[in-house]
Amino acid sequence: MTAHTQPVHDTLLTGIEDVTTGEGLRALLHRLHHGGRHAWQHDPQAAELMQFVAEKYAPLARKHGLDPWEAASAAFDVMRTRAAREAHDPWAVITHAVRITCIFEERAQGLLCSVHQARRPHVSAFHDPERFSDRENPLTDYHPAFHIPAADAPDATDEIPASERASTSAGSAVENAIALFTLLDWPADTARAAIEHVCGALTRAGTRQTAYESLRRDKHARALLDLPSHSWTALLKALLGHPHPAYTATGLGRGVLLRLLIGESLPVLLRDDDLVLSVSLAAPGRRRNRGDADEPRGGGSR
Template identity: 70%
Template sequence: MSTTTNQDHDGADFTTGEGLRALLNRLYEAGKGAWASDPAARELMAFAAEKYTPLARKHGLDPWEAASAAFDAMQYASTRRADDPWAMVTHGVRITCIFEERAQGLLCSVHQARRPHVSAFHDPERFGDRDNPLTDYHPAFHVTDPSSADAETGTSADAGDGGGSGGSDRACMSAESASEDAIGLLCLLGWAPETARASVEHVCGALMRAGTRQSAYEGLRRDRHARALLDLPRASWTVLLRALLGNPHPAYAATSAGKGVLLRLLIGETLPVLLRDDDLVLSLSLAAPRRRPAGG
C-alpha cells in the first residue's frame, strides 16, 4: 500500500484526529453519495478495517463488521465535534462489537441484545458442555461461611484506613483518585459528566459513613431520596451500585463483579483494565440515563 493512501486529497492525514475531522466535515458537506464516490472515503474505510481487526477478532467478528460500526460512528455530528474523533469512533466500535458478540451468544438480534432485560441472561449452555458437574460451578449450589465473608470485609475496610494515622493522607489520596477514575469510567460509557460526578461522590460519601461496602450497598439500595435527588431511574441506580460497590452475593466475593469498581481501583487496577471488562462495560453502558433535550 502506498504511503500516500492515508491522506485526503487536500493533504490532511486522516489517521490523526484533526485529519479525520477535516475529512468527515468535507464528506458531510458534500452530501449524499460522497462516501461512495470519494477515493479518500474508501481509503478511510480500508484503514478502519485494518485498525479495528484486533478488536473484531477479540469478539469473534469479521474486520469489516468493525469497519461497518466505525462507518456508523463517523456519521454522528458528535464525532466531528469531539476533541478526539478517533477516540469517539473507537468507543463506538467497541460497544457495537460487545453487543454483536452478546447477540451471537444469546442467539438473538443485535437490537434485542441491546435491551437490558435480554442482555441480563447468560448464553445458552448445555449441561454436558462442561466436564465438571453443575454443583461445582453454579452459584445456586455454593455454600459460604458468613463469618469469613465478614472478616474479609473488615480486612478490606482496615486496609482502606491506611494502617493508622501515618497512612491516612495516602489513603485519602488513593480514595480521591479512585473516585475520579470511577467518574471518568462512567463518562466514557455514556453517562452525563454531572450525573456521573454527583452519583459517585454520593456513593463514596455513603461508603465512608457505613464503613463496609455491603452496608453501604444495602443502605443506598433502599435510599429512595438519594435516587430522586440524583434523578436516576431505578434500573440505572441498581446497576450503578453493583458496579461501584460490587455484587453483595457471597458467591461473587472473590470475583471482579463482587469487588466493585471502587475497590478494584484502590487495589491497583487502572481504567484501561476496567474497560476490558466486557460485562462491566456492557452493564454500565446499558444503564446510562438518557439525556433530556435542552429545551425539555
Template identity: 75%
Template sequence: MTENTHTTTDNTTESGENFITSEGLRALLHRLHAAGPGAWEHDPTAAELMAFTAEKYAPLARKHGLDPWEAASAAFDVMRTTAARTAVDPWAVVTHAVRITCVFEERAQGLLCSVHQARRPHVSAFHDPERFSDRDNPLTDYHPAFQVTGDAPTTHDEGEGSSLSAHACTLAGSAVEDAIALFALLGWPPVTARAGVEHVCGALTKTGTRQATYEALRRDKHARALLDIPRASWTVLLKALLGNPHPAYAATTAGRGVLLRLLIGESLSVLLRDDDLILAISLAAPRASSGHRGGDEP
C-alpha cells in the first residue's frame, strides 16, 4: 500500500518555480545541476524544496520511527542523481527511494548495525536482538536455539556405562583391600587396619577430596576413640592413606598417598619398596590391644 505523501499547499516560489509537480521538480533539478557546486547550499528555492520534502515525508519517517529530516536527507541524496533528473516522474523515484531508506534505517536500528549492512538480505533476515528479560516467559523456555534434543542412549551405551561403573567399583574395592593388606603386613593388627582404612575411605566418599578428608579426620577424637587407635598411629594412618597435605609434597609419592597410588596403577609390591612409607607405617603400628593409651592422649 502506497503512503499518501502529497500535500495540498501551493509551493510556487517567488521565481515562479513550482516543484510540487513532477515537471517543476525536474526543471529545478536540472537548473541546480547546471549551476554547479554550491547551488544546493546557496539557492533559496533549494532550501524551500528541502523544507517541503521534510514536511512531505514526515508521516513516512514517523511510521518507521525516524525524524522527518532523516527522510529529507535521503530525498536530497536521490535528487542529486541522474535517475531523478531524467525520470518521467521524479517525485515517484524520490518517494520510492525514501521509503526503502526508511525501511532499512529502521532495520539497522533494530539490528544494531549500519544501514549498509541492513540492506544485505543475509543480514536483514535476522530478527531484532532481545534481552532475556524483555519477555514474561524466558526466551530459553521456548526458543528452539536453546532446546537440547538428543537421541536416547542405546543399549550399547548403557552397557558400556555400566561396564565402566563396575570397573571403577572393582578398582576402588581392590585399592581398599590392598591398603588394608599393606598395613597388616607392616605390623598393624588386621582388625584395626581394616577398621581404620574403611573409616577413612567412607569419609573420603562423603567429602570428595583428600585434603578435606584429612582436615576433618585429624581432629576427629570420637572416631579415633571408637577405632581404638593412638593419636600418633592415627596421624600416620591418615598421612599414609591420603597423602601429606603440605603443598611441598603435592607432586611426590608422600603427597599422593597410598589410596591414590593404588588407583593410578601402582601395585602392593611397589609400595613395599618405598622405604620411607614402610618405616613410617611400621613404627606407628599400634599394639594388638591399645585400650590403655597412657600418655598418648593430648
C-alpha cells in the first residue's frame, strides 16, 4: 500500500467528533469547555481543529492582507464563547465573527490605530493617512494650513488665490452643514463623521448624482457610521439634493452643500421648513424614542 498524508479535514473525520459539521463542532466545543482551563492545550483534536480553521479561513485572511493564523486566532476567541457553543450553526457564527474581525484588522492597519478604535464609527469614517511624498505636488506647496503670511502682507481678499478661496468656501460649507444637523438633534460626532464621509465620496465621484447613487448602495459605510436606513437616506437627500429631475432647480434638488456654496447662509436654511422637518425627523434614535419604529417607510403626508 502506498503511504500518503491525509489532509486535515480528512483526519478530523476519524476523530471523536466530525468537526466539519455543525453538530460535531458543537459537541467538541462543549467537551473542551467542560474539560477545564487546559483542555484546549492538551486535547489532540483541538490542535487538529485549529489547523483546519487556519486552512478554512486562509483565503479570507489573504483577502484582507492578513496572515491565516490571525484569522485562526479570531476564530479561537469566538469558539470559546457561549454563543458559538450553543448556536444552531456554530460555523456560521464563527465565520461571521472572523469576517468582521478581518475587516477591522485591515481598517486598523490602514488608519494606524488599534482594532478597538477602528471599530468605532467616528474613527473608521476617516480615510487612511497619506505621506506628503505620496502626492505629485507636495501638500505643503498649496494647502493654506501650511502657509504663514508675512507680518506686513496686506490682508485683502482680492489677493487671495481663487483655489484658496474655493477651499475656504468648501470648508465653511462643510462646517455649516455639520452645524445644521447638530442643531436639528443629530449627535455632533455622528453628524461630523457622516457628512465628512459624504464629502469625501463626493470629491471622488465628481458629481452629486454619482455620489448619491454610490453612497445609497454603500451598506458598509452605513454600518460603520451606525446609522439606520431612514437616517442615512434622509442625510444623503438633504446634503446632495433629491435625485429626481423634477427637483433640479429647487432647494430640495440642490441640497444643503450646494446651497451653502452658492451663498445661502445657515439662518436661511433653518427657515426652510421642509428641510428642517426632514432632517430633524431623521435624527438617529428619534423613531425609537417616539415609539413609531413600525411606521411605513414611505412616510405619507403629515
